Amino acid sequence: MAIQWYPGHMTSARKKAEETLEHIDIVIEVLDARVPAASHNPMIEDMRNFRQRPNLKILNKADLADPQITQAWLNYFNSQPNTKAVALSCKKAGDAKKIPGLCRQLAPHRGTPLKPLRMMIMGIPNVGKSTLMNALLNRRAAKVGDEPAVTKSQQRFDLGDNQSITDTPGMMWPKIEHESDGYMLAASHAIGRNAVIDEDVAEFLGNLLLKQYPALINSRYKLDAMKLDVQQIDGIDLLQAIAKRRAYKRNDGQWDMERTAMAFLTDYRGGAIGRVSLESPKSRAEMIALAAAKPKTADEQPETTTAADAP
Numbered sequence: 001m002a003i004q005w006y007p008g009h010m011t012s013a014r015k016k017a018e019e020t021l022e023h024i025d026i027v028i029e030v031l032d033a034r035v036p037a038a039s040h041n042p043m044i045e046d047m048r049n050f051r052q053r054p055n056l057k058i059l060n061k062a063d064l065a066d067p068q069i070t071q072a073w074l075n076y077f078n079s080q081p082n083t084k085a086v087a088l089s090c091k092k093a094g095d096a097k098k099i100p101g102l103c104r105q106l107a108p109h110r111g112t113p114l115k116p117l118r119m120m121i122m123g124i125p126n127v128g129k130s131t132l133m134n135a136l137l138n139r140r141a142a143k144v145g146d147e148p149a150v151t152k153s154q155q156r157f158d159l160g161d162n163q164s165i166t167d168t169p170g171m172m173w174p175k176i177e178h179e180s181d182g183y184m185l186a187a188s189h190a191i192g193r194n195a196v197i198d199e200d201v202a203e204f205l206g207n208l209l210l211k212q213y214p215a216l217i218n219s220r221y222k223l224d225a226m227k228l229d230v231q232q233i234d235g236i237d238l239l240q241a242i243a244k245r246r247a248y249k250r251n252d253g254q255w256d257m258e259r260t261a262m263a264f265l266t267d268y269r270g271g272a273i274g275r276v277s278l279e280s281p282k283s284r285a286e287m288i289a290l291a292a293a294k295p296k297t298a299d300e301q302p303e304t305t306t307a308a309d310a311p
């Protein structure tokens with residue numbers, strides 16, 4: 001899949017974030033609770049470690065994620081040094097209000113008139129940074145939209161009580177190592193439509209959800225009424241079944257798979273299928289072990305000098 005996910009404005013956003021971090025006490029990294037590892041930007045980790053700043057990880061959109069898997073992720077993140085993790089839904093009134101208190105626990109020496117607590121929200125596009133910001137401020141200070149890269153520049157706000165918070169634009173990193181991460185990010189809308197083919201993303205998502213949540217898929221799309229066995233079909237079969245059930249046809253009489261893919265992705269993004277997570281700490285560890293065991297292609301091999309090359 002060819003994904004152009006590193007537009008120029010993200011390079012300047014990264015440089016600006018590096019500068020601001022010097023004057024920040026806590027990094028609040030917002031993740032998508034349905035894909036907490038895939039939505040973690042390793043560049044943020046590098047910057048944070050360089051400045052040795054503690055880290056509050058917000059597993060946001062927890063209202064859309066599988067609660068059991070979210071708990072497994074919280075256990076995993078909370079076992080990491082200098083890190084605290086919480087799952088919440090920024091859309092729920094009150095959830096975001098817990099954040100300053102949690103940050104104070106990570107930086108107990110801050111939050112006085114002489115040493116205010118300076119927090120900074122970071123994360124990839126569309127994970128809910130601006131929604132969180134607005135919930136903290138009780139007003140629409142930052143623009144929100146269900147598409148990547150709505151926020152274009154940093155904004156700093158005074159929260160009162162010797163606390164300030166800086167919102168940053170969504171930041172991606174130049175090379176996504178695992179292809180499945182690219183698909184998960186596209187499904188969750190961190191990567192825009194112009195970078196990926198919706199039908200490929202929908203097929204990937206269909207395969208994954210059929211395996212992990214067959215009952216939810218069956219119930220949403222009434223597959224048994226179409227005499228389809230949810231255990232036996234794949235992502236393409238699922239999309240074709242949705243196209244037929246909803247009678248999505250093009251003018252030339254063919255099934256409209258583009259419209260079907262969009263409808264399926266919209267269902268997932270809005271939670272219409274149910275509460276689902278695309279990865280767990282266990283599935284993540286398995287995927288990484290598998291990728292490490294896979295022989296590298298010629299492109300991925302480090303350059304080596306063979307005896308034949310020797311002078």
Ligand SMILES: Nc1nc2c(ncn2[C@@H]2O[C@H](COP(=O)(O)OP(=O)(O)OP(=O)(O)O)[C@@H](O)[C@H]2O)c(=O)[nH]1
Pocket residue numbers: 060061062063064088089090091092123124125126127128129130131132143144145146147148149150151152169170171
């Ligand atoms: N269901 C649900 N949706 C959420 C939650 N938080 C944010 N959203 C939605 O997710 C979409 C993206 O939210 P934003 O706050 O604009 O995300 P952002 O991270 O600021 O995005 P960029 O500006 O692209 O970096 C919007 O449609 C929000 O309404 C949540 O906790 N639950």
